[in-house]
Amino acid sequence: MTTEPTLRPERPFFSSGPTAKFPGWSLDKIDTRSLGRSHRASYPKGRLKYAIDLSKELLGVPDDYLVGIMPGSDTGALECAMWTMLGARGATVAAWESFGNVWIQDAAKQLKLPNLQILDADYGQIPDLSQVPQDNDVVFTWNGTTSGAKIPNTDWLAPGRAGLAINDATSAVFAMEMDWAKLDATTYSWQKVMGSEAQHGMLILSPKAIERIESYDPEWPLPKLFRIKKKGKLDRAIFEGSTINTPSMLATEDYIAALEWAQALGGRQALFARSNANAQAVFDFIEEKDYLRNMVADPAMRTNTGVCMVFQGDWYESLSAEDQANVPKKIASTLEKMGIGYDFNGYRDAPPSLRIWCGATVEAEDVKRLLPWIDWAYHQLKDGKL
Template identity: 45%
Template sequence: MIARPDIKPARPWFSSGPTAKRPGYRLGGLPQDLLGRGIRAPEVVERFAHGLRRTRAVLEVPESHVLLYTPGSDTGAVEAALWNLLGERPVQVVAFENFGLTWLADVRDHLKLAPEAMTAPWGDLPDLSQVDWSKDVVFPWNGTTSGVRVPDGDWIADDRAGLAICDATSAAFAMPLPWDKLDVVTFSFQKALGGEAGIGVMALSPRAVARLDSYRPDRPIPKVLRITDGKGFDRALADGVAMNTFSVLTIEDWIDALDWAEGVGGLSELIRRTDANYAALADWVARTDWIDFLPERPEIRSTTSVCLKFVDPRVTGLDDKGQKAFVTRFKALLEGEGAVFDMEPHRNAPPGLRLWCGCTVETADVVAATPWLEWAFEKAAAFDSDRS
């Protein structure tokens, strides 16, 4: 039996959403002078606009793209894109994990657009060479629930007729994004930089804005998803005007995260921190015989939402219900010690582990977490052996 480790991660938070707050975060350190003010007050609108400007600067979004907030985190941002933009031409949905499958179901069942589905088993990608860029294409850049990402943007056509609609919620601020290849990019505060939940961000290319200006879907669009007015794209949204009543405290929390991001060195440093965290976890996986990456191909492995699978027969020999029960015991052991929180996979994903390695996590904490993973595995496996 492996001895109980002596050292715990200083910040044992590895959830894939909401993710760890930035190092040194204090709720009491946020500005509070605008709390309780009206959402249309000029000072509040300007603060929201400031948040968009800071987002553009840190994420290095080109001036050609407009930014706006949406309700409902990344889910709301993706839904707003689907409801407002799709229908002018055929649609493909690249669906290789839970949320891609959700967008596929929405386009098919709610928008009634008969999309072509490009799917793959958990841990793999569809054949991206088969994407048809005469169509609008909806895809995640990084599959938060499968630990799979697209390797680059080379598969996206420069001369595409359709729109490239990218759910980038667990990729933004952690992976390079080819903005010239992307017409819609969505993400949420709660994953990108450890912000609070509830507000999403959408970046629209000139081609996407032109679609909004010229195309009117033949369906009613719910108010909380509507990003157009009577003339086309509602340009007031790009100036910080809120679609509904957003939390001012959440915006202040987001600005705080952006200020931290710029202070540590900007986008290149955020990507470096993410890559270092992933490398530390990958080193441990390479020397540990009971665990492996869910994606087999290294070039498609996520560096943020790292998804792992059990390869030890003491676990793989269990049925699906037994493996899920094993994960539950594993999680309880770690959290009972206050060592590693929220390392379980998404409820629809195969049983295994999932640890967030984004930029707000410290590499030293990833390293400190791994002995606890080994300890918990042996204790959980011994429990099963004793029962059998």
């Protein structure tokens, strides 16, 4: 018998994307002077450039790297990198969760790369990345958004390697330090770790990636949204605020507000600390409960953003597969109806699980208040009361 908790999260937002708005967010924090204007006009274009510059500063991106705003969220940015750069040499795509598997499908079925190595692993694990040839271009997801498994380090990427490293970092940036010296094309979306509005992604290019774009023309046709080259050279205007298509200035201003909040907080190190504290609260909770385990067995590979937990134990294992799948669904839906926590059921293609977003826009106190409710709901369900 578990007593019903009394404290409720003040902000019950635990979705892994779009994630919670930053604490203190409100509509009156949004600069609306760019709305209703051409994105090519000086003030709106300046705001786009400001979003780029502030992103670069907060993330510690090297001066000789370029940062641009792309359409289509992280997917648009990552696929632009794949479509424009892959095919010049052998390629490896490594995946250990659902979004990484999309990049495998892109490489194998859409681009039909001839010299393709696929490395994959089940949810909660990562493949042996030491198998990636240093001459190959490699596409990988820094942090598995739907599995909670991240790369523990970049030791498997040799300094000065011949191939490009294309990094989907959408649920990692602003929560984990990026090893920029080993990354050539890095992408992320506004609605993940910073909790901003969706539809726009960021593409960060190293000098080596720029050289590849300018020296290589892929065999396949490029949609307009992926055409970042002009007269044989990278169109650098894209990286100065002249976006390929019309951006949402409202979404841009929302992203700027989040970046300014992060800057005032103390920059990326302060964001890292908040994510780490939130994740640690969940890790400790999982360790205390004999009916739970972290989906990721190796602590070095556990994310500090979308922490995933799965159920275990005699009662759970006595259930049918259908009933096992309903355990996290029932807990999450019950607590959502009660206004305790929103959107923390596991990803639809992942093993039955709960996934709590622990990024910096979530308050540690809210995470700590949610966890006893999960324990209560589990015991209510086990006792046949839900």
